[in-house]
Amino acid sequence: MKSVSKLMLFLFATVFAVSPAFAQTMHAEVVVVGGGGSGTAAAYAVAQAGAKSVIVLEKQPATGGTGKYSEGIFAAESKMQQERNIILTKDESFKKIMDYSHWRANAKLVRAFVDKSAETVDWLEEQGVRFKELTSNYPGGLQSWHIFDGRGATMLKTLQSKFPEMNVKILTETPGKKIMMKNGKVAGVIAENIDEEEVKIYAKVVIIATGGFLNNKEMMEKYTRFGDAIPVGNVGKVGDGINMMIEAGAELEGMEVVQNYRPGMPGEATTSQLIAVARQPYLWVDKNGERFCDETVIFQWPFAGNALHRAGGLMYAIIDSNTKKYLMTEGLDVGVGVMVPVKTKLLKLEQELERGVKKGIAFKSDSIKGLAKQMGADPKALEATIKSYNSYSKTKHDIEFAKDPKYIQPVAEGPFYAVMAKPTALGTLGGAKVTKDMQVIGKNSKVIDGLYAVGNDAGGMYGDSYDLLMAGSTIGFAVNSGRMAGEHAAQYLQSVR
Numbered sequence: 272m273k274s275v276s277k278l279m280l281f282l283f284a285t286v287f288a289v290s291p292a293f294a295q296t297m298h299a300e301v302v303v304v305g306g307g308g309s310g311t312a313a314a315y316a317v318a319q320a321g322a323k324s325v326i327v328l329e330k331q332p333a334t335g336g337t338g339k340y341s342e343g344i345f346a347a348e349s350k351m352q353q354e355r356n357i358i359l360t361k362d363e364s365f366k367k368i369m370d371y372s373h374w375r376a377n378a379k380l381v382r383a384f385v386d387k388s389a390e391t392v393d394w395l396e397e398q399g400v401r402f403k404e405l406t407s408n409y410p411g412g413l414q415s416w417h418i419f420d421g422r423g424a425t426m427l428k429t430l431q432s433k434f435p436e437m438n439v440k441i442l443t444e445t446p447g448k449k450i451m452m453k454n455g456k457v458a459g460v461i462a463e464n465i466d467e468e469e470v471k472i473y474a475k476v477v478i479i480a481t482g483g484f485l486n487n488k489e490m491m492e493k494y495t496r497f498g499d500a501i502p503v504g505n506v507g508k509v510g511d512g513i514n515m516m517i518e519a520g521a522e523l524e525g526m527e528v529v530q531n532y533r534p535g536m537p538g539e540a541t542t543s544q545l546i547a548v549a550r551q552p553y554l555w556v557d558k559n560g561e562r563f564c565d566e567t568v569i570f571q572w573p574f575a576g577n578a579l580h581r582a583g584g585l586m587y588a589i590i591d592s593n594t595k596k597y598l599m600t601e602g603l604d605v606g607v608g609v610m611v612p613v614k615t616k617l618l619k620l621e622q623e624l625e626r627g628v629k630k631g632i633a634f635k636s637d638s639i640k641g642l643a644k645q646m647g648a649d650p651k652a653l654e655a656t657i658k659s660y661n662s663y664s665k666t667k668h669d670i671e672f673a674k675d676p677k678y679i680q681p682v683a684e685g686p687f688y689a690v691m692a693k694p695t696a697l698g699t700l701g702g703a704k705v706t707k708d709m710q711v712i713g714k715n716s717k718v719i720d721g722l723y724a725v726g727n728d729a730g731g732m733y734g735d736s737y738d739l740l741m742a743g744s745t746i747g748f749a750v751n752s753g754r755m756a757g758e759h760a761a762q763y764l765q766s767v768r
């Protein structure tokens with residue numbers, strides 16, 4: 272492996288870099304650190320806008336990052352929307368995002384993102400990316416979610432397939448470690464190859480696209496209130512890029528904002544029929560056996576994540592045999608994106624509940640008292656909760672949290688089931704403070720020349736919480752911010768060549 276890696280670096284250096292005798296030193300016009308959603312778009316855009324040589328560093332054996340899981344991308348005033356008589360203007364989108372964030376978001380950045388979003392869908396199509404659907408992320412939501420044909424993975428592969436002819440090189444298993452600076456300007460990146468040897472890559476532009484810090488427990492605890500969130504998606508999001516930028520003198524913004532997700536459990540797939548029970552808007556209780564929210568918050572899942580954290584980070588979804596039957600024969604009231612549609616029948620629920628019982632994350636009993644004991648909750652508290660809850664189904668009024676009575680499924684017919692769930696998250700959404708062109712701003716409030724942050728390494732898109740107002744906004748921000756950085760960086764290069 273070692274010699275193969277060295278040979279590859281040597282060949283690479285010969286073809287691509289003006290370097291000394293061995294490939295531990297390379298040269299390129301641009302280094303993009305991170306080959307996921309934002310990094311791929313940034314590398315493509317900067318090469319398209321005239322950069323002569325671009326190196327993409329990817330820490331993992333394969334590129335794609337979290338971006339490969341994404342289903343669809345935000346846009347306002349796109350052709351797809353216009354063709355379907357869907358009116359979502361750029362002005363309306365901008366105002367809604369800013370109002371939702373209480374104007375804590377970076378208004379110039381939000382405006383630039385929204386204004387570019389429709390053109391980015393056109394641009395993706397021009398590069399060969401295909402879309403199959405336009406929808407919203409929850410009932411009654413805005414129709415801004417342009418669904419990729421083949422998910423984000425295909426979108427990213429389509430873009431990356433053009434890299435060889437654009438002089439964009441990807442180096443996998445080569446993490447960026449440090450930003451090199453000279454006279455206050457970016458001078459390149461120090462990376463590490465598969466043999467853990469230092470590789471110096473000299474470049475006038477560095478674009479940081481490492482996907483945030485969700486997998487770094489220490490940083491999650493330091494910067495957010497959501498240290499217990501179970502990370503969903505890829506594993507490499509440990510804050511490398513943000514820490515590299517801090518070292519280079521960057522100011523931070525919005526580090527507390529987390530993309531909280533639906534309740535889940537470690538090791539349970541997004542499509543798990545067992546966890547699907549905990550993602551329905553029926554009865555949820557905390558570890559004390561008490562309700563803690565209007566369970567229809569699940570429709571806007573970041574809010575469900577927020578409520579679950581507020582409740583101490585552990586919940587049980589309680590269903591009775593009638594609800595079990597309903598889920599098996601009528602299907603889900605709440606799906607999971609476009610992957611698991613509403614009304615999907617949980618045909619394997621019986622076996623899944625048994626599996627959960629064996630795994631210790633589901634409980635079954637003929638009595639509420641027995642169920643409470645297994646959950647470790649106070650039986651009296653759980654009985655009282657269920658008595659009140661069942662009464663709301665008769666009066667059609669949830670006096671606690673005003674839940675739509677349509678979703679008050681009584682808990683009356685044994686055996687009873689409890690499915691345990693904990694908070695999960697898709698990503699962190701804060702990072703370096705940036706301009707509307709994704710230039711990183713230093714602690715002295717001045718732009719750090721040549722340094723850009725994109726996607727989940729850039730802050731300022733959100734106020735204090737992620738939301739589903741504009742479905743597709745995070746891969747949207749990743750791809751659009753990548754393009755914004757790439758286009759600006761190409762202009763910057765002209766001034767420093």
Ligand SMILES: Cc1cc2nc3c(=O)[nH]c(=O)nc-3n(C[C@H](O)[C@H](O)[C@H](O)COP(=O)(O)OP(=O)(O)OC[C@H]3O[C@@H](n4cnc5c(N)ncnc54)[C@H](O)[C@@H]3O)c2cc1C
Pocket residue numbers: 304305306307308309310328329330331333334335336337338339340341342343344345423445446447448480481482483503504505507508509511512697698725726727728742743744745746747749
């Ligand atoms: C299951 C799931 C579904 C989603 N669906 C949607 C959706 O439908 N719509 C939507 O808007 N958003 C969605 N998202 C969120 C969206 O995918 C992310 O917000 C987006 O991908 C972030 O892009 P990024 O470039 O910042 O990070 P990533 O795409 O994660 O890319 C970061 C890359 O950097 C690499 N890296 C890390 N450290 C280093 C280093 N030191 N050196 C080199 N490389 C490094 C990582 O390995 C990774 O490849 C979803 C997320 C998940 C988990």
